[in-house]
Amino acid sequence: EDVLKLNQIHKIYEGKAPFQALNNISLNVASGEFIGIMGPSGAGKTTLLNLIATLERPTSGNVIINDQQLDQLNKEQLSIFRRRMLGFVFQDFVLLDTLTLEENIMMPLVLEKEDPLIIKRKVKKIAEKLGIASHLNKRPFEVSGGQKQRTGIARAIIHNPDLLLADEPTGNLDSKTSQAVLEEMLRVNEEENMTMLMVTHDPIAASYCERVIFIKDGELFNEIYKGNNRKLF
Numbered sequence: 001e002d003v004l005k006l007n008q009i010h011k012i013y014e015g016k017a018p019f020q021a022l023n024n025i026s027l028n029v030a031s032g033e034f035i036g037i038m039g040p041s042g043a044g045k046t047t048l049l050n051l052i053a054t055l056e057r058p059t060s061g062n063v064i065i066n067d068q069q070l071d072q073l074n075k076e077q078l079s080i081f082r083r084r085m086l087g088f089v090f091q092d093f094v095l096l097d098t099l100t101l102e103e104n105i106m107m108p109l110v111l112e113k114e115d116p117l118i119i120k121r122k123v124k125k126i127a128e129k130l131g132i133a134s135h136l137n138k139r140p141f142e143v144s145g146g147q148k149q150r151t152g153i154a155r156a157i158i159h160n161p162d163l164l165l166a167d168e169p170t171g172n173l174d175s176k177t178s179q180a181v182l183e184e185m186l187r188v189n190e191e192e193n194m195t196m197l198m199v200t201h202d203p204i205a206a207s208y209c210e211r212v213i214f215i216k217d218g219e220l221f222n223e224i225y226k227g228n229n230r231k232l233f
Ligand code: ADP
Pocket: 013, 019, 020, 021, 039, 040, 041, 042, 043, 044, 045, 046, 047, 048
């Protein structure tokens, strides 16, 4: 069962000098897969991620997430779809500095008007899993980069999304912290069977993926399948 299907995606940025950012990308991501996307700067990675994130629409071709073709949803339906079905992890964490870690993590459930007691319990459980339970009352500027990204991951998965999208999640972390954060992502992927798609420049990050696809000049040009050989080293 595929969580994500990209069918012959083309993306042209219109304007004075129209630019084709993606050329005929097709890709299927199976439920539970942890897939990486690599490629040089300007290759079209962000464009691809934004299409999947429902933040941009393709010029032609379609994006299907959990059997829902995105171009059949209107703006309002898309924002609900995004909030419920997707989780986002960012390079620069995107935490609100005026809120505690706990308040940051609970945000997706607050938006869904979930019961406060259930929210409290879920945040605690996830924070324990991710090793940040003792920092929940702190604000983002009071914790380390690794703790910030663990908070970002907790917020991204607390509503149990069908697809987690990560944009350079280790881009602002040193290599040791990167590995710790990636171990957490891998654990969530395996334990929760959560489908993950990660854009990265970092070969260490890519090594955690089951499958890595490479794009260049808007085209798919290679793919490596490692399956379960991730933890051989
Ligand atoms: P990557 O994330 O791999 O660096 P991007 O998807 O950001 O690549 O960009 C792919 C190409 O599309 C680049 O050449 C970029 O300049 C161009 N591009 C990105 N966004 C726009 C836009 N809004 N308008 C015009 N061109 C764009």
